[in-house]
Amino acid sequence: MAGLSHDSDEDHVLSQAEIDSFFGKDSVVTGAADSSGIERVVSTSGVSSERLPMLEVVFDRFTRILTTSLRNFTSDNVEASMDRLGSQRFGDYLENVPGQAMFAVFKAEEWDNYGVVVLSSSLIYSIVDALLGGHIRGDSALTAPASRQTGRHHTAIERALIEPMVRIILDDLETSFSPLCAVNFHFERLEMNSRFAMICRAGNGVVTARFGIDMEGRGGDVDIVLPHATLEPVRDILLQQFMGEKFGHDGIWENHLARELWQTDLTLDAVLEEQTMNLKDIMKLAPGDQLVLRRKPDAPVSLRCGEHVLFTGRVGRKQGQVAVKIEDVLNQKPGTDRATSYS
Template sequence: MGDDDFDDLLPNPPSMVAGADATFDQAGIDALFGFEESLAPVQKSGLKAVIESNVISHEKLPMLEVVCERMVRSFATNMRNLTSDAIDVNLEQISSTRFGEFMNRVSLPAMLGVFKVPEWENYGVVTVDSGLIYAVVDAFLGGRKGSNPVRIDGRAFTSIETSLVSRMVQLALDDFATAFEAIQPVKMELERVETSPRFAAIAGPSNLSAFATFRVDMEGRGGNFSILLPYATLEPVREKLLQRFMGEKMGRDRMWESHMAQSLFSTEVIVDVVLGEKHMRLQDVMGMQVGQTLGLNRGPDDPLEVHCGGISLGHAHIGQRCSNIAIRLATDISKGFSK
């Protein structure tokens, strides 16, 4: 069988595609073997496209930034007392992402601490990168200041390294819980430390989560760690985290509450006592003269209506006190107002 016989078996012989002396490029080869459709991007539609969309619509949580800023100050102080090193802690980023996307970005080797918040009945994750792991181990074991720790790739973390990093993670969680006290008292308990993101899956890949990334520097050594909380975990305090704030004052403003209460109690209110009502023709009203008497069908002991701004507040009896006309309430103001 000759070359011409092979050309007859091909759907588009080379002489028909690009000339007799032309060579195939990658596009021509793909077209020859029918790979164009398989290489085309798959168009997602429907609910799957919405779930896997890169565009994330999330609520900003202003109070969460305040909590993280407070946590930075306390964590830096506690780490200095624990290691006797000059430690600087900075808040790098606060954002939202999908849980699966965050886990896929974790650079291995790393440690992932799964912690539980009993008051919220849910979990969170703390990720510690390798740079911070070796820096913490070196600092706790008395390494020389200013020297970069030796990083050994290709081996698993030892039990000593895991124990020392777990100590630092629990310290960070305690400071994070302390910063949350102004919003809601909580406890954050480290349950386990994993080295694979698959074993730290506490939520679905498409679940929205809020995370905060912190940078820890220890005299020329250090790294990053992140605290990730799914929105399902933050749901019990979502309304409080959405609150706006002035400066670093958190929660309710007691000063303005006290000022408003004092102002309301010292406000003068004009109260009208209705002795009676009578329907009259306009002609009779225009004909009224000085000294004319009107019958209101009210006795001395009958209760009178007390009005404020045209609204009935309750009933009272009329009398005299210290040569002045006075009234004594027969019903509570609140009960009369509700009617």
């Protein structure tokens, strides 16, 4: 009986529910018969990435700053809140962007890469109405933006009114990153078609942050899309658990190491002369042979530490022993009597 139970455990076949719990379900792939488990893993829309705690702090600060900036920009009661922060493939994100959205492409100068700010059509209409003096008048105003979302693209006037808002968003995003690092987000262009807003490959992972803008019953969403490659230069900073955390840096240990380095023993060689000889002549050397040094008795000698010549001096005697008197310090720092450090 024990043997039969052991064989039955080895022949156990995983059910579809166990496979889904192991690999993770994907909303894009539907039906067990349509694809295999490996295809589900390959086609999954989720992207496994490290959690970036400081990025959440940056976006939380960005939410507060953006609320104040949009109130001053629209002269209206505006509330900004972060609705979602996640990671996915860039192509999957673009497929889910609703129509008539605006794509503001910007470049992070110090990081030498790009990002995208996506404005929903409902937010665009709400901002344009607020800038042109429109106000909510009963329930009819709530349905007005929805009726204008379909059927037409945004006009040049609407684009001209939205561009200053995009610059405000980028300025606030710079301010939010300033406690961690200095970065300049340069606005480049405003696109209506997502094909012209491709800043990386469709399969590359991106960090997406969605912010909801509420203007007393009207508003929309602002999405900030940053590829993982864009955040790579500051990845170590964003991995910190709190502001000012230092990885691999300990001031007490550095001071202790600096004190101990001054006690390090080094070998200092006094080189009388260097000669170039053939290998055949060197192999013929035997005890009793003499090497003639082509130097005068008062010629200077060089003092070396490894391959670096530090000093020059002259050979003499002191207390019955051969000594070298230092006469010149090579690579001397201006205004000091010490040699410069070697890298």
